[in-house]
Amino acid sequence: MSNSVNPADIHKTMLDQQKSEHRRRLIVNLVLLALLLIAPMLMYPVFLMKILCFALFAVAFNLMLGFTGLLSFGHAAFLASGAYTTGYLLTTFSGLSTELGIIAGTLVATLLGLGFALVAIRRQGIYFAMITLALSQLVFFFFVQSSFTGGEDGLHGVPRGQFLGLIDLSDNLNMYYFVLAVFLAGYLLVQRVVGSPYGQVLKAIKQNEPRAISLGYNVNRYKIIAFVISAGLAGLAGSMKTVVFQLASLNDAHWHMSGEVILMTLLGGTGTLLGPVVGAAFVVNLEYQLSQGPLADWVDAILGVIFVLTVLMFQSGIVGQVQKFMKKNIG
Amino acid sequence: MSMILGVPVAVLFGQLLLGLINGAFYALLSLGLAVIFGLLKIINFAHGALYMLGAMATVILFDTLGISYWAALFVAPILVGCVGIAIEYFLLRKIAGQDHIYSLLLTFGVALIIQGVLTNMYGVSGLRYSMPDVFKGGMNLGFMFLPYYRAWVIVIALLVCFGTWFMIEKTKLGAYLRAGTEDSQLMQGFGINVPLLVSLTYGFGVMLAAFAGALAAPIYSVTPVMGSHILIVVFAVVVIGGMGSISGAIITGILMGVVEGLTKTFYPPASSAVIFLVMVVVLLVRPSGLFGKEA
Numbered sequence: 001m002s003n004s005v006n007p008a009d010i011h012k013t014m015l016d017q018q019k020s021e022h023r024r025r026l027i028v029n030l031v032l033l034a035l036l037l038i039a040p041m042l043m044y045p046v047f048l049m050k051i052l053c054f055a056l057f058a059v060a061f062n063l064m065l066g067f068t069g070l071l072s073f074g075h076a077a078f079l080a081s082g083a084y085t086t087g088y089l090l091t092t093f094s095g096l097s098t099e100l101g102i103i104a105g106t107l108v109a110t111l112l113g114l115g116f117a118l119v120a121i122r123r124q125g126i127y128f129a130m131i132t133l134a135l136s137q138l139v140f141f142f143f144v145q146s147s148f149t150g151g152e153d154g155l156h157g158v159p160r161g162q163f164l165g166l167i168d169l170s171d172n173l174n175m176y177y178f179v180l181a182v183f184l185a186g187y188l189l190v191q192r193v194v195g196s197p198y199g200q201v202l203k204a205i206k207q208n209e210p211r212a213i214s215l216g217y218n219v220n221r222y223k224i225i226a227f228v229i230s231a232g233l234a235g236l237a238g239s240m241k242t243v244v245f246q247l248a249s250l251n252d253a254h255w256h257m258s259g260e261v262i263l264m265t266l267l268g269g270t271g272t273l274l275g276p277v278v279g280a281a282f283v284v285n286l287e288y289q290l291s292q293g294p295l296a297d298w299v300d301a302i303l304g305v306i307f308v309l310t311v312l313m314f315q316s317g318i319v320g321q322v323q324k325f326m327k328k329n330i331g
Numbered sequence: 332m333s334m335i336l337g338v339p340v341a342v343l344f345g346q347l348l349l350g351l352i353n354g355a356f357y358a359l360l361s362l363g364l365a366v367i368f369g370l371l372k373i374i375n376f377a378h379g380a381l382y383m384l385g386a387m388a389t390v391i392l393f394d395t396l397g398i399s400y401w402a403a404l405f406v407a408p409i410l411v412g413c414v415g416i417a418i419e420y421f422l423l424r425k426i427a428g429q430d431h432i433y434s435l436l437l438t439f440g441v442a443l444i445i446q447g448v449l450t451n452m453y454g455v456s457g458l459r460y461s462m463p464d465v466f467k468g469g470m471n472l473g474f475m476f477l478p479y480y481r482a483w484v485i486v487i488a489l490l491v492c493f494g495t496w497f498m499i500e501k502t503k504l505g506a507y508l509r510a511g512t513e514d515s516q517l518m519q520g521f522g523i524n525v526p527l528l529v530s531l532t533y534g535f536g537v538m539l540a541a542f543a544g545a546l547a548a549p550i551y552s553v554t555p556v557m558g559s560h561i562l563i564v565v566f567a568v569v570v571i572g573g574m575g576s577i578s579g580a581i582i583t584g585i586l587m588g589v590v591e592g593l594t595k596t597f598y599p600p601a602s603s604a605v606i607f608l609v610m611v612v613v614l615l616v617r618p619s620g621l622f623g624k625e626a
Contacts, residue, residue, distance in 0.1 A: 071432045071436075119615065122615070125431060126373070126431050126432070129432070130566040130569065131570055131614065133566060134566055134570065134607050135611070137607060138604055138607040138608070141603050141604045142604070145600060259439060259443070297451050298451060299447075301451070303440075303443055304440045304444035304446075305444060306440075307443060308437060308441060311426065312426065315433065
């Protein structure tokens with residue numbers, strides 16, 4: 001039996017592979033972090049902040065689609081509830097420090113997420129998408145008719161204020177590093193969730209829900225918790241966006257926004273941590289470039305075309321493709 | 332004037348009539364969704380855009396070629412139905428068998444394209460379409476005024492719904508369709524051309540949407556965005572009714588239109604939200620929907 005394989009060897013190679021993958025991910029992350037730190041010297045900070053806010057939104061959304069396998073078509077509701085809450089509080093109570101407004105916005109979105117989850121969890125698959133879409137439309141009507149949102153006009157001139165009463169956020173560079181810190185915190189939280197035993201159960205639910213049930217997992221509870229985290233982070237993204245742009249509008253609540261975050265995630269790569277970030281950067285940048293050129297009126301149609309092409313021949317997204325390529329060529 | 336619960340009778344019936352009409356559109360649209368879902372197991376997110384395309388086609392055919400309302404009732408659905416078959420053949424078929432989430436996203440992308448292109452061509456302000464002279468005016472029923480066109484919409488929509496139900500439940504073609512819903516592989520084994528059946532089914536569902544669009548052209552404002560809101564409402568209707576049965580889709584559609592009309596009479600601010608609220612209640616009490624079969 002000279003050519004038999006020792007199980008311990010296999011285990012060792014697997015560990016080695018995991019280690020090298022970890023090391024590679026660490027290097028990629030450090031390079032990206034360095035880039036993000038020096039980025040405002042090279043590009044307009046407000047534009048970068050827009051990308052970071054949408055990246056956080058997409059990362060939050062991906063916790064559902066990418067890691068739990070549930071398509072929410074209502075995430076605009078969380079973005080908007082965070083945005084409106086923060087906007088309303090900061091405009092009404094002028095002494096309120098900014099981080100409290102943001103925390104409040106995040107909490108409201110989290111609670112709303114719990115409400116959505118308790119209702120939508122009762123159906124699966126495409127029904128889940130339809131129910132979340134309908135619920136977010138309900139929220140949209142609520143925002144249209146409520147007086148505190150400013151109706152069609154939205155909230156304008158939201159003061160950026162000070163962080164902890166110390167750092168002046170009206171300075172774009174201060175604001176940028178604040179947004180970056182919040183984005184990284186959100187990103188690391190999702191990374192932590194996905195890597196935890198809890199995240200493994202989510203993946204199991206995504207791959208084979210009946211089996212996860214038969215293994216004794218309370219599948220619904222897992223899904224609800226994931227949805228609530230996702231909604232809270234989406235709300236956080238909305239709150240940040242309000243502070244950055246000093247406005248909150250109905251655009252954030254429109255179903256169009258829910259579609260946009262799906263596109264960002266899908267295009268960047270569902271089920272990868274970095275995918276939604278890349279997708280958000282791509283879509284925000286594309287929309288900006290298009291709005292400057294002769295194709296300004298065609299943004300929607302072009303987004304539609306990208307949607308169709310991604311679904312037809314690019315389902316693993318940009319980051320997914322890169323990962324495949326790396327696996328094939330680097331091992 | 333006589334009153335019911337503090338509301339004049341004429342107002343109440345007027346809103347009920349409007350509700351019935353909206354309900355007729357909900358019924359036609361959710362019926363189309365249910366037919367498509369039955370065989371393809373997908374939710375057609377482009378349904379609202381195709382409904383809009385039916386309405387736009389009716390107006391454009393009249394403006395450019397002078398095609399009358401009556402002809403448009405046939406021509407518009409056939410044209411849009413062909414668009415539907417093209418969508419199925421060139422796009423949906425390529426990802427058949429994959430997770431249904433992808434087909435949903437694909438149709439969503441298609442909806443964005445259709446809506447985006449038409450918005451560029453015609454703007455969002457809306458096209459004008461005048462109804463045929465036959466339908467001008469109405470009759471006084473004593474307790475309310477009934478415009479002819481609105482009566483016509485209700486009657487013809489119900490006829491089309493009933494015809495569809497009859498075809499699916501009582502004819503040989505419908506039997507194929509129902510068999511395909513149960514087990515399309517087995518049916519393929521019996522020598523039935525399932526891919527063709529799938530194309531035709533999708534095309535037919537789309538035709539129903541376009542027919543609703545053509546009916547809507549004279550009474551609703553015809554704009555490239557007219558389909559997106561009604562689609563979300565119809566999704567809620569579908570969740571309420573459950574996708575299980577054809578007749579369920581029709582009944583729920585009309586019922587929800589009436590509920591909306593009644594809400595508009597007694598508590599107007601909630602009228603645009605009431606269907607979604609009903610959906611929430613139904614999901615909490617009976618998750619599979621009023622007519623749904625699966626849990």
